[in-house]
Amino acid sequence: MKTLAEYQRAIARRVWRWVSRHPSPPRVQGPRVPIPRERLEHHSGLWGREHPREWEWPAYLDPAAAPWLATLRRLYASPLSFPASLSPEAGLLVHALVRNIRPRVVVETGTWIGISSIWIASALQANGDGGRLHTFDLFLPIRPDQWRDAELEEDRVGFVRRNFAEAGLEDVIEIHQGNSHANIRAMQATLAAAGGNASGGRGGGVQLAYLDGDHGVEGACQDLWAVEPVLATGGYILLHDIFPEYSGDEDGPRHILDRVNEIGAGVYDKCEVCLSPANYGLAVMRRVG
Protein backbone atom coordinates (compact mmCIF):
# COMPACT_ATOMS: atom_id res chain seq x y z
CA MET A 1 0.00 0.00 0.00
CA LYS A 2 1.31 3.42 -1.04
CA THR A 3 1.62 6.30 1.35
CA LEU A 4 0.24 9.70 0.53
CA ALA A 5 3.76 11.03 -0.05
CA GLU A 6 4.42 8.31 -2.61
CA TYR A 7 1.22 9.17 -4.44
CA GLN A 8 2.25 12.80 -4.45
CA ARG A 9 5.69 11.95 -5.82
CA ALA A 10 4.17 9.78 -8.53
CA ILE A 11 1.84 12.56 -9.58
CA ALA A 12 4.67 15.08 -9.57
CA ARG A 13 6.76 12.74 -11.76
CA ARG A 14 3.96 12.38 -14.27
CA VAL A 15 3.33 16.12 -14.35
CA TRP A 16 7.03 16.77 -14.87
CA ARG A 17 7.19 14.15 -17.64
CA TRP A 18 4.25 15.76 -19.40
CA VAL A 19 5.65 19.29 -19.03
CA SER A 20 9.09 18.33 -20.24
CA ARG A 21 7.62 16.68 -23.33
CA HIS A 22 5.54 19.76 -24.16
CA PRO A 23 7.94 22.69 -24.29
CA SER A 24 6.41 26.13 -24.39
CA PRO A 25 5.92 27.42 -27.93
CA PRO A 26 8.57 29.74 -29.34
CA ARG A 27 8.19 33.37 -28.42
CA VAL A 28 6.39 35.15 -31.20
CA GLN A 29 6.15 38.89 -31.25
CA GLY A 30 3.02 40.73 -32.17
CA PRO A 31 -0.63 40.36 -31.35
CA ARG A 32 -2.37 36.97 -31.51
CA VAL A 33 -4.36 38.15 -34.50
CA PRO A 34 -1.97 40.35 -36.41
CA ILE A 35 -3.20 43.67 -37.66
CA PRO A 36 -2.91 43.79 -41.45
CA ARG A 37 0.22 45.55 -42.59
CA GLU A 38 -1.49 48.33 -44.49
CA ARG A 39 -3.26 49.46 -41.31
CA LEU A 40 0.06 49.95 -39.56
CA GLU A 41 1.19 52.36 -42.19
CA HIS A 42 0.83 55.79 -40.75
CA HIS A 43 2.53 57.79 -43.46
CA SER A 44 1.40 58.40 -46.95
CA GLY A 45 3.62 55.84 -48.64
CA LEU A 46 3.20 56.87 -52.21
CA TRP A 47 -0.52 57.51 -52.17
CA GLY A 48 -1.52 60.38 -54.35
CA ARG A 49 2.02 60.97 -55.49
CA GLU A 50 4.07 59.84 -58.41
CA HIS A 51 6.62 57.18 -57.83
CA PRO A 52 9.98 58.99 -57.95
CA ARG A 53 12.06 58.41 -61.08
CA GLU A 54 15.40 59.12 -59.44
CA TRP A 55 16.80 59.66 -55.98
CA GLU A 56 17.10 63.24 -54.85
CA TRP A 57 20.25 64.32 -53.02
CA PRO A 58 19.33 66.12 -49.78
CA ALA A 59 20.55 69.68 -49.16
CA TYR A 60 21.81 68.92 -45.65
CA LEU A 61 24.55 66.67 -46.97
CA ASP A 62 27.36 68.70 -48.48
CA PRO A 63 29.43 66.68 -50.98
CA ALA A 64 32.39 68.94 -50.27
CA ALA A 65 32.50 67.89 -46.60
CA ALA A 66 33.94 64.41 -47.18
CA PRO A 67 35.29 62.45 -50.18
CA TRP A 68 32.83 59.60 -49.65
CA LEU A 69 29.93 62.07 -49.78
CA ALA A 70 31.23 63.35 -53.10
CA THR A 71 31.42 59.80 -54.46
CA LEU A 72 27.90 59.09 -53.25
CA ARG A 73 26.63 62.29 -54.83
CA ARG A 74 28.13 61.22 -58.15
CA LEU A 75 26.76 57.66 -57.90
CA TYR A 76 23.26 58.92 -57.10
CA ALA A 77 23.38 61.03 -60.23
CA SER A 78 23.91 57.90 -62.29
CA PRO A 79 20.76 56.23 -63.66
CA LEU A 80 22.10 52.91 -62.37
CA SER A 81 21.35 53.95 -58.79
CA PHE A 82 17.59 54.01 -59.21
CA PRO A 83 15.65 52.20 -57.85
CA ALA A 84 17.83 49.31 -56.72
CA SER A 85 20.19 51.27 -54.49
CA LEU A 86 19.32 52.59 -51.06
CA SER A 87 17.74 56.04 -51.26
CA PRO A 88 19.87 58.81 -49.70
CA GLU A 89 17.50 59.00 -46.73
CA ALA A 90 17.62 55.26 -46.14
CA GLY A 91 21.37 55.25 -46.65
CA LEU A 92 21.80 57.91 -43.99
CA LEU A 93 19.73 55.77 -41.61
CA VAL A 94 21.94 52.73 -42.21
CA HIS A 95 25.01 54.94 -41.76
CA ALA A 96 23.65 56.32 -38.47
CA LEU A 97 22.79 52.83 -37.23
CA VAL A 98 26.33 51.63 -37.93
CA ARG A 99 27.77 54.69 -36.22
CA ASN A 100 25.78 53.98 -33.06
CA ILE A 101 25.84 50.20 -32.96
CA ARG A 102 29.60 50.28 -33.59
CA PRO A 103 30.06 46.86 -35.13
CA ARG A 104 33.57 45.83 -36.11
CA VAL A 105 32.64 42.99 -38.44
CA VAL A 106 29.95 43.78 -40.97
CA VAL A 107 28.64 41.55 -43.74
CA GLU A 108 26.69 42.86 -46.68
CA THR A 109 25.01 40.77 -49.36
CA GLY A 110 24.05 42.59 -52.53
CA THR A 111 26.62 45.26 -53.38
CA TRP A 112 24.89 46.47 -56.56
CA ILE A 113 26.91 49.58 -57.48
CA GLY A 114 28.33 50.05 -54.00
CA ILE A 115 26.13 52.82 -52.61
CA SER A 116 25.05 50.90 -49.51
CA SER A 117 28.64 49.71 -49.02
CA ILE A 118 29.87 53.30 -48.98
CA TRP A 119 27.20 54.34 -46.47
CA ILE A 120 28.23 51.48 -44.16
CA ALA A 121 31.98 51.71 -44.68
CA SER A 122 32.07 55.48 -44.11
CA ALA A 123 30.43 54.92 -40.74
CA LEU A 124 32.97 52.21 -39.89
CA GLN A 125 35.77 54.59 -40.83
CA ALA A 126 34.29 57.38 -38.69
CA ASN A 127 33.91 54.98 -35.75
CA GLY A 128 37.65 54.55 -35.90
CA ASP A 129 37.94 51.16 -34.24
CA GLY A 130 39.11 49.17 -37.22
CA GLY A 131 35.76 47.86 -38.43
CA ARG A 132 35.69 45.97 -41.72
CA LEU A 133 32.92 45.46 -44.23
CA HIS A 134 32.74 42.21 -46.22
CA THR A 135 30.54 42.73 -49.22
CA PHE A 136 29.21 39.81 -51.28
CA ASP A 137 27.71 39.94 -54.74
CA LEU A 138 27.61 37.94 -57.94
CA PHE A 139 28.57 41.11 -59.84
CA LEU A 140 26.57 40.10 -62.88
CA PRO A 141 26.35 42.69 -65.65
CA ILE A 142 23.59 45.31 -65.25
CA ARG A 143 20.97 45.29 -67.98
CA PRO A 144 18.31 47.91 -68.73
CA ASP A 145 14.87 47.29 -67.22
CA GLN A 146 11.62 49.17 -66.76
CA TRP A 147 13.21 51.79 -64.49
CA ARG A 148 16.56 52.03 -66.14
CA ASP A 149 17.67 52.79 -69.66
CA ALA A 150 21.33 52.62 -68.84
CA GLU A 151 23.56 49.60 -68.54
CA LEU A 152 27.03 49.20 -67.15
CA GLU A 153 29.50 48.58 -69.96
CA GLU A 154 32.52 47.80 -67.87
CA ASP A 155 33.19 45.08 -65.36
CA ARG A 156 31.12 45.80 -62.25
CA VAL A 157 33.80 44.69 -59.78
CA GLY A 158 36.27 47.14 -61.27
CA PHE A 159 33.68 49.91 -61.27
CA VAL A 160 32.79 49.33 -57.63
CA ARG A 161 36.43 49.02 -56.57
CA ARG A 162 37.31 52.29 -58.27
CA ASN A 163 34.45 54.04 -56.45
CA PHE A 164 35.58 52.69 -53.11
CA ALA A 165 39.11 53.95 -53.78
CA GLU A 166 37.80 57.36 -54.76
CA ALA A 167 35.75 57.49 -51.53
CA GLY A 168 38.89 56.67 -49.55
CA LEU A 169 37.33 53.48 -48.22
CA GLU A 170 39.23 50.74 -50.02
CA ASP A 171 40.99 49.52 -46.87
CA VAL A 172 37.69 49.22 -44.99
CA ILE A 173 35.88 47.11 -47.59
CA GLU A 174 36.62 43.60 -48.80
CA ILE A 175 34.88 42.57 -52.00
CA HIS A 176 33.90 38.92 -52.43
CA GLN A 177 32.62 37.98 -55.85
CA GLY A 178 30.40 34.94 -56.25
CA ASN A 179 27.43 33.27 -54.66
CA SER A 180 26.93 35.10 -51.38
CA HIS A 181 25.83 32.29 -49.10
CA ALA A 182 28.47 29.89 -50.42
CA ASN A 183 31.15 32.54 -49.93
CA ILE A 184 29.97 33.44 -46.44
CA ARG A 185 29.94 29.77 -45.46
CA ALA A 186 33.44 29.40 -46.85
CA MET A 187 34.78 32.16 -44.61
CA GLN A 188 32.74 31.42 -41.48
CA ALA A 189 35.86 30.54 -39.51
CA THR A 190 37.49 33.87 -40.34
CA LEU A 191 34.35 35.81 -39.46
CA ALA A 192 33.85 33.95 -36.18
CA ALA A 193 37.39 34.73 -35.06
CA ALA A 194 37.14 38.43 -35.83
CA GLY A 195 35.44 41.19 -33.94
CA GLY A 196 37.18 41.51 -30.59
CA ASN A 197 38.83 44.76 -29.68
CA ALA A 198 41.24 46.08 -27.14
CA SER A 199 38.81 48.20 -25.17
CA GLY A 200 36.72 45.40 -23.79
CA GLY A 201 34.06 44.74 -26.40
CA ARG A 202 33.70 41.04 -26.89
CA GLY A 203 34.19 39.46 -30.28
CA GLY A 204 32.50 36.42 -31.62
CA GLY A 205 31.64 36.99 -35.21
CA VAL A 206 29.48 39.20 -37.33
CA GLN A 207 27.98 42.07 -35.39
CA LEU A 208 25.89 43.54 -38.16
CA ALA A 209 24.63 41.92 -41.34
CA TYR A 210 22.93 43.94 -44.02
CA LEU A 211 21.01 41.47 -46.19
CA ASP A 212 19.96 42.91 -49.53
CA GLY A 213 21.05 40.19 -51.94
CA ASP A 214 18.86 37.53 -53.47
CA HIS A 215 15.25 38.55 -52.72
CA GLY A 216 13.66 35.18 -53.40
CA VAL A 217 12.43 33.23 -50.40
CA GLU A 218 15.01 30.52 -50.94
CA GLY A 219 17.90 32.90 -51.59
CA ALA A 220 17.10 35.23 -48.69
CA CYS A 221 16.85 32.29 -46.30
CA GLN A 222 20.14 30.88 -47.57
CA ASP A 223 21.87 34.20 -46.83
CA LEU A 224 20.34 34.30 -43.35
CA TRP A 225 21.36 30.73 -42.61
CA ALA A 226 24.89 31.35 -43.82
CA VAL A 227 25.28 34.37 -41.52
CA GLU A 228 23.46 32.98 -38.49
CA PRO A 229 26.10 30.54 -37.23
CA VAL A 230 28.61 33.37 -37.00
CA LEU A 231 26.25 36.15 -35.90
CA ALA A 232 27.24 37.46 -32.49
CA THR A 233 24.67 37.26 -29.72
CA GLY A 234 23.31 40.77 -29.57
CA GLY A 235 24.29 41.21 -33.21
CA TYR A 236 22.03 43.00 -35.65
CA ILE A 237 20.53 42.07 -38.98
CA LEU A 238 19.16 44.71 -41.33
CA LEU A 239 16.77 43.56 -44.04
CA HIS A 240 15.97 45.80 -46.97
CA ASP A 241 12.84 45.65 -49.17
CA ILE A 242 10.54 44.18 -46.56
CA PHE A 243 7.36 45.67 -48.02
CA PRO A 244 6.87 43.76 -51.28
CA GLU A 245 3.82 45.86 -52.18
CA TYR A 246 6.19 48.82 -52.56
CA SER A 247 9.52 47.28 -53.46
CA GLY A 248 7.80 45.20 -56.13
CA ASP A 249 10.21 42.42 -55.55
CA GLU A 250 10.02 38.84 -54.49
CA ASP A 251 9.00 38.48 -50.88
CA GLY A 252 12.01 36.72 -49.38
CA PRO A 253 12.79 39.48 -46.83
CA ARG A 254 9.11 39.61 -45.83
CA HIS A 255 9.10 35.85 -45.38
CA ILE A 256 12.15 36.00 -43.12
CA LEU A 257 10.63 38.78 -41.08
CA ASP A 258 7.30 37.07 -40.56
CA ARG A 259 8.86 33.75 -39.59
CA VAL A 260 12.31 34.52 -38.28
CA ASN A 261 11.59 33.19 -34.79
CA GLU A 262 10.39 29.92 -36.33
CA ILE A 263 12.87 29.38 -39.16
CA GLY A 264 15.89 31.07 -37.59
CA ALA A 265 18.25 29.37 -35.19
CA GLY A 266 18.31 32.33 -32.81
CA VAL A 267 15.65 34.42 -31.13
CA TYR A 268 15.21 37.86 -32.57
CA ASP A 269 13.80 41.19 -31.50
CA LYS A 270 12.71 43.18 -34.49
CA CYS A 271 11.24 46.48 -35.49
CA GLU A 272 10.07 47.38 -38.97
CA VAL A 273 10.95 50.84 -40.22
CA CYS A 274 9.31 52.68 -43.10
CA LEU A 275 11.65 54.27 -45.61
CA SER A 276 11.55 57.46 -47.65
CA PRO A 277 10.85 58.56 -50.30
CA ALA A 278 9.61 55.18 -51.54
CA ASN A 279 8.59 52.89 -48.71
CA TYR A 280 10.61 49.77 -49.51
CA GLY A 281 11.06 49.20 -45.79
CA LEU A 282 13.93 48.26 -43.54
CA ALA A 283 13.79 45.81 -40.66
CA VAL A 284 16.13 46.14 -37.71
CA MET A 285 16.53 42.75 -36.05
CA ARG A 286 18.66 41.89 -33.07
CA ARG A 287 19.63 38.43 -31.98
CA VAL A 288 18.76 38.20 -28.29
CA GLY A 289 18.97 34.44 -27.81
Added chain:
Amino acid sequence: MSDASADTPKPKSGPSRPGALPRHALAFFPRLRDEAEHPTAWAWPGYLDAASCPWLGALRDLYSTPWAFPASLSPEAGLMLFALVRNLRPRVAIEIGSFIGVSTIWMAAAMREAQPDASGPILHAFDDFGPMAPGPWRDERLDDRLGLFRRSLAAADLERFVAIHPGDSSTQVRALHGLFRPSPEAVRAAWASPIADWPGGVDFALIDGNHTVEGVRRDFEAVEPVLNTGGYVMLHDTIPEQCGDHQGPRHLLDHLGSVARGVYERCELHTAPLNYGMALLRRVG
Protein backbone atom coordinates in the same frame (compact mmCIF):
# COMPACT_ATOMS: atom_id res chain seq x y z
CA MET B 1 29.58 32.97 -21.00
CA SER B 2 31.41 32.38 -17.75
CA ASP B 3 34.86 32.98 -19.26
CA ALA B 4 34.02 36.47 -20.43
CA SER B 5 31.83 37.61 -17.58
CA ALA B 6 34.72 37.97 -15.14
CA ASP B 7 35.38 41.58 -16.12
CA THR B 8 31.75 42.34 -16.89
CA PRO B 9 29.72 44.42 -14.46
CA LYS B 10 26.62 42.50 -13.48
CA PRO B 11 23.40 44.27 -14.32
CA LYS B 12 21.20 45.13 -11.39
CA SER B 13 17.91 44.00 -12.80
CA GLY B 14 17.59 40.56 -14.28
CA PRO B 15 16.07 39.62 -17.60
CA SER B 16 12.42 40.38 -17.91
CA ARG B 17 11.24 37.58 -20.12
CA PRO B 18 11.59 34.03 -18.93
CA GLY B 19 14.55 32.40 -20.58
CA ALA B 20 15.90 35.68 -21.93
CA LEU B 21 19.63 36.18 -21.97
CA PRO B 22 21.01 38.68 -19.48
CA ARG B 23 21.70 42.03 -21.06
CA HIS B 24 25.48 41.96 -20.65
CA ALA B 25 25.62 38.82 -22.79
CA LEU B 26 24.32 40.81 -25.75
CA ALA B 27 26.86 43.60 -25.69
CA PHE B 28 29.74 43.78 -28.08
CA PHE B 29 29.88 47.54 -27.75
CA PRO B 30 33.34 48.63 -26.50
CA ARG B 31 33.30 49.46 -22.81
CA LEU B 32 35.14 52.27 -21.12
CA ARG B 33 37.99 50.95 -19.01
CA ASP B 34 38.61 54.01 -16.86
CA GLU B 35 37.60 57.61 -16.33
CA ALA B 36 40.41 58.91 -18.54
CA GLU B 37 38.75 57.35 -21.58
CA HIS B 38 35.48 59.06 -20.83
CA PRO B 39 34.80 61.88 -23.28
CA THR B 40 34.07 65.28 -21.76
CA ALA B 41 32.31 66.82 -24.74
CA TRP B 42 30.46 65.65 -27.82
CA ALA B 43 32.50 65.63 -31.03
CA TRP B 44 30.66 67.03 -34.02
CA PRO B 45 31.32 64.88 -37.10
CA GLY B 46 32.96 67.02 -39.79
CA TYR B 47 31.04 65.47 -42.64
CA LEU B 48 27.84 67.08 -41.34
CA ASP B 49 29.01 70.58 -42.13
CA ALA B 50 26.76 72.00 -44.79
CA ALA B 51 27.08 75.74 -45.23
CA SER B 52 23.61 76.09 -46.72
CA CYS B 53 21.83 74.54 -43.72
CA PRO B 54 21.04 76.90 -40.85
CA TRP B 55 19.74 74.11 -38.61
CA LEU B 56 23.01 72.20 -38.77
CA GLY B 57 24.84 75.37 -37.80
CA ALA B 58 22.44 75.96 -34.91
CA LEU B 59 22.96 72.40 -33.74
CA ARG B 60 26.71 72.75 -33.83
CA ASP B 61 26.50 75.93 -31.78
CA LEU B 62 24.25 74.18 -29.30
CA TYR B 63 26.70 71.28 -29.02
CA SER B 64 29.48 73.72 -28.23
CA THR B 65 27.64 75.17 -25.18
CA PRO B 66 28.74 73.78 -21.81
CA TRP B 67 25.29 72.31 -21.14
CA ALA B 68 25.04 69.90 -24.08
CA PHE B 69 27.24 67.26 -22.46
CA PRO B 70 26.25 64.66 -21.34
CA ALA B 71 22.48 65.03 -21.05
CA SER B 72 21.72 65.90 -24.67
CA LEU B 73 21.68 63.34 -27.44
CA SER B 74 25.17 62.82 -28.84
CA PRO B 75 25.61 63.91 -32.47
CA GLU B 76 25.72 60.26 -33.53
CA ALA B 77 22.52 59.40 -31.68
CA GLY B 78 20.94 62.61 -32.95
CA LEU B 79 21.81 61.67 -36.50
CA MET B 80 20.14 58.30 -35.94
CA LEU B 81 17.02 60.01 -34.58
CA PHE B 82 17.04 62.41 -37.52
CA ALA B 83 17.42 59.61 -40.07
CA LEU B 84 14.67 57.57 -38.43
CA VAL B 85 12.22 60.46 -38.34
CA ARG B 86 13.15 61.44 -41.87
CA ASN B 87 12.33 57.94 -43.10
CA LEU B 88 9.26 57.31 -40.96
CA ARG B 89 7.67 60.63 -41.95
CA PRO B 90 5.41 61.08 -38.91
CA ARG B 91 2.71 63.63 -39.53
CA VAL B 92 2.63 64.71 -35.90
CA ALA B 93 5.22 63.84 -33.28
CA ILE B 94 5.69 64.32 -29.56
CA GLU B 95 8.92 64.91 -27.75
CA ILE B 96 9.00 64.57 -23.98
CA GLY B 97 12.14 66.00 -22.44
CA SER B 98 13.44 68.78 -24.68
CA PHE B 99 16.28 69.79 -22.38
CA ILE B 100 18.08 72.49 -24.35
CA GLY B 101 16.58 71.57 -27.70
CA VAL B 102 19.19 69.36 -29.35
CA SER B 103 16.81 66.47 -29.96
CA THR B 104 14.04 68.94 -30.84
CA ILE B 105 16.10 70.43 -33.66
CA TRP B 106 17.11 67.00 -34.97
CA MET B 107 13.48 65.87 -35.04
CA ALA B 108 11.92 69.09 -36.29
CA ALA B 109 14.45 69.36 -39.13
CA ALA B 110 13.65 65.82 -40.22
CA MET B 111 9.92 66.52 -40.09
CA ARG B 112 10.32 69.68 -42.11
CA GLU B 113 12.09 67.71 -44.84
CA ALA B 114 8.97 65.59 -45.27
CA GLN B 115 6.37 68.32 -44.75
CA PRO B 116 7.98 71.61 -45.75
CA ASP B 117 4.64 73.36 -46.20
CA ALA B 118 2.97 72.32 -42.95
CA SER B 119 0.69 75.11 -41.84
CA GLY B 120 1.02 74.62 -38.09
CA PRO B 121 3.26 73.02 -35.51
CA ILE B 122 3.87 69.34 -36.22
CA LEU B 123 6.25 68.62 -33.35
CA HIS B 124 5.04 69.08 -29.79
CA ALA B 125 7.83 69.59 -27.26
CA PHE B 126 7.15 68.91 -23.59
CA ASP B 127 9.50 69.85 -20.77
CA ASP B 128 9.29 71.59 -17.42
CA PHE B 129 12.13 73.91 -18.51
CA GLY B 130 13.25 74.27 -14.92
CA PRO B 131 16.65 75.69 -13.99
CA MET B 132 19.52 73.26 -14.36
CA ALA B 133 22.08 72.83 -11.60
CA PRO B 134 25.70 71.85 -12.26
CA GLY B 135 26.01 68.09 -12.37
CA PRO B 136 28.58 65.46 -13.19
CA TRP B 137 30.51 66.55 -16.30
CA ARG B 138 28.67 69.90 -16.25
CA ASP B 139 30.17 72.85 -14.40
CA GLU B 140 27.80 75.66 -15.28
CA ARG B 141 24.25 76.20 -14.19
CA LEU B 142 21.55 77.32 -16.58
CA ASP B 143 18.56 79.29 -15.35
CA ASP B 144 16.81 80.39 -18.52
CA ARG B 145 16.48 77.06 -20.30
CA LEU B 146 13.36 78.11 -22.21
CA GLY B 147 15.17 81.20 -23.54
CA LEU B 148 18.09 79.16 -24.86
CA PHE B 149 15.63 76.68 -26.35
CA ARG B 150 13.70 79.40 -28.17
CA ARG B 151 16.84 81.12 -29.42
CA SER B 152 18.22 77.85 -30.80
CA LEU B 153 14.96 77.04 -32.57
CA ALA B 154 14.93 80.52 -34.08
CA ALA B 155 18.52 80.15 -35.25
CA ALA B 156 17.58 76.84 -36.87
CA ASP B 157 14.56 78.49 -38.48
CA LEU B 158 12.26 75.81 -37.09
CA GLU B 159 10.02 77.85 -34.76
CA ARG B 160 6.84 77.51 -36.72
CA PHE B 161 7.07 73.70 -36.78
CA VAL B 162 7.40 73.31 -33.01
CA ALA B 163 4.78 73.87 -30.30
CA ILE B 164 6.30 74.30 -26.85
CA HIS B 165 4.40 73.04 -23.81
CA PRO B 166 6.19 73.92 -20.56
CA GLY B 167 5.06 72.09 -17.44
CA ASP B 168 4.71 68.56 -16.15
CA SER B 169 4.89 66.44 -19.29
CA SER B 170 2.34 63.72 -18.56
CA THR B 171 -0.23 66.27 -17.34
CA GLN B 172 0.37 68.42 -20.40
CA VAL B 173 0.09 65.50 -22.83
CA ARG B 174 -3.14 64.40 -21.19
CA ALA B 175 -4.48 67.96 -21.39
CA LEU B 176 -3.84 67.89 -25.14
CA HIS B 177 -5.50 64.53 -25.79
CA GLY B 178 -8.38 66.34 -27.43
CA LEU B 179 -5.96 67.79 -29.95
CA PHE B 180 -4.26 64.50 -30.72
CA ARG B 181 -7.02 61.94 -30.47
CA PRO B 182 -8.54 61.03 -33.80
CA SER B 183 -12.28 61.33 -34.06
CA PRO B 184 -13.92 58.30 -35.73
CA GLU B 185 -15.15 60.40 -38.65
CA ALA B 186 -11.69 61.73 -39.38
CA VAL B 187 -10.22 58.25 -39.23
CA ARG B 188 -12.81 56.88 -41.61
CA ALA B 189 -12.29 59.76 -44.01
CA ALA B 190 -8.54 59.27 -44.04
CA TRP B 191 -8.82 55.57 -44.74
CA ALA B 192 -11.30 56.08 -47.52
CA SER B 193 -9.33 58.76 -49.32
CA PRO B 194 -6.12 57.98 -51.17
CA ILE B 195 -4.52 61.14 -49.78
CA ALA B 196 -3.50 60.50 -46.22
CA ASP B 197 -4.56 63.62 -44.46
CA TRP B 198 -3.86 63.68 -40.78
CA PRO B 199 -6.67 61.74 -39.14
CA GLY B 200 -5.40 62.67 -35.69
CA GLY B 201 -3.12 60.74 -33.44
CA VAL B 202 0.61 60.77 -32.91
CA ASP B 203 2.93 58.81 -35.19
CA PHE B 204 6.19 59.17 -33.31
CA ALA B 205 7.02 59.90 -29.68
CA LEU B 206 10.45 60.38 -28.17
CA ILE B 207 10.22 59.75 -24.43
CA ASP B 208 13.28 61.19 -22.72
CA GLY B 209 11.82 63.15 -19.82
CA ASN B 210 11.59 62.12 -16.18
CA HIS B 211 13.82 59.04 -15.88
CA THR B 212 12.34 57.54 -12.72
CA VAL B 213 10.35 54.34 -13.01
CA GLU B 214 7.18 56.18 -12.11
CA GLY B 215 7.91 59.16 -14.38
CA VAL B 216 8.57 57.11 -17.50
CA ARG B 217 5.49 55.01 -16.90
CA ARG B 218 3.34 58.13 -16.49
CA ASP B 219 4.69 59.66 -19.71
CA PHE B 220 4.21 56.43 -21.62
CA GLU B 221 0.67 56.01 -20.35
CA ALA B 222 -0.12 59.59 -21.30
CA VAL B 223 1.14 59.07 -24.86
CA GLU B 224 -0.41 55.64 -25.47
CA PRO B 225 -4.06 56.64 -25.89
CA VAL B 226 -3.16 58.99 -28.75
CA LEU B 227 -0.46 56.84 -30.35
CA ASN B 228 -1.60 55.58 -33.73
CA THR B 229 -1.49 51.91 -34.57
CA GLY B 230 1.77 51.54 -36.45
CA GLY B 231 3.18 54.52 -34.56
CA TYR B 232 6.66 54.49 -33.08
CA VAL B 233 7.98 55.25 -29.61
CA MET B 234 11.63 55.90 -28.97
CA LEU B 235 13.16 55.63 -25.52
CA HIS B 236 16.53 57.08 -24.58
CA ASP B 237 18.88 56.05 -21.74
CA THR B 238 17.82 52.44 -21.70
CA ILE B 239 21.06 51.04 -20.28
CA PRO B 240 21.14 52.14 -16.64
CA GLU B 241 24.67 50.85 -15.95
CA GLN B 242 25.97 53.23 -18.59
CA CYS B 243 23.86 56.32 -18.09
CA GLY B 244 23.91 57.12 -14.40
CA ASP B 245 21.57 54.53 -12.98
CA HIS B 246 18.30 55.91 -14.30
CA GLN B 247 16.10 52.83 -14.02
CA GLY B 248 12.89 54.14 -15.59
CA PRO B 249 13.35 53.48 -19.31
CA ARG B 250 14.83 50.04 -18.59
CA HIS B 251 11.96 49.19 -16.32
CA LEU B 252 9.44 50.18 -18.95
CA LEU B 253 11.20 48.06 -21.58
CA ASP B 254 11.46 45.05 -19.31
CA HIS B 255 7.84 45.23 -18.26
CA LEU B 256 6.39 46.44 -21.52
CA GLY B 257 4.03 43.49 -21.80
CA SER B 258 2.42 44.24 -18.46
CA VAL B 259 2.56 48.04 -18.61
CA ALA B 260 1.45 48.71 -22.17
CA ARG B 261 -2.13 48.64 -23.43
CA GLY B 262 -1.03 48.02 -27.01
CA VAL B 263 1.28 45.36 -28.40
CA TYR B 264 4.71 46.51 -29.41
CA GLU B 265 7.54 45.14 -31.47
CA ARG B 266 10.90 46.46 -30.42
CA CYS B 267 14.56 46.62 -31.10
CA GLU B 268 17.15 48.00 -28.74
CA LEU B 269 20.01 50.02 -30.13
CA HIS B 270 23.36 51.15 -28.87
CA THR B 271 24.35 54.81 -28.96
CA ALA B 272 27.82 56.16 -29.62
CA PRO B 273 30.15 57.37 -28.24
CA LEU B 274 28.65 56.65 -24.80
CA ASN B 275 26.35 53.67 -24.82
CA TYR B 276 23.34 55.17 -23.05
CA GLY B 277 21.13 53.08 -25.27
CA MET B 278 17.97 53.70 -27.22
CA ALA B 279 15.00 51.52 -27.94
CA LEU B 280 12.65 51.68 -30.87
CA LEU B 281 9.13 50.42 -30.28
CA ARG B 282 6.38 50.09 -32.83
CA ARG B 283 2.78 49.64 -31.93
CA VAL B 284 1.48 46.70 -33.93
CA GLY B 285 -1.68 45.91 -31.98
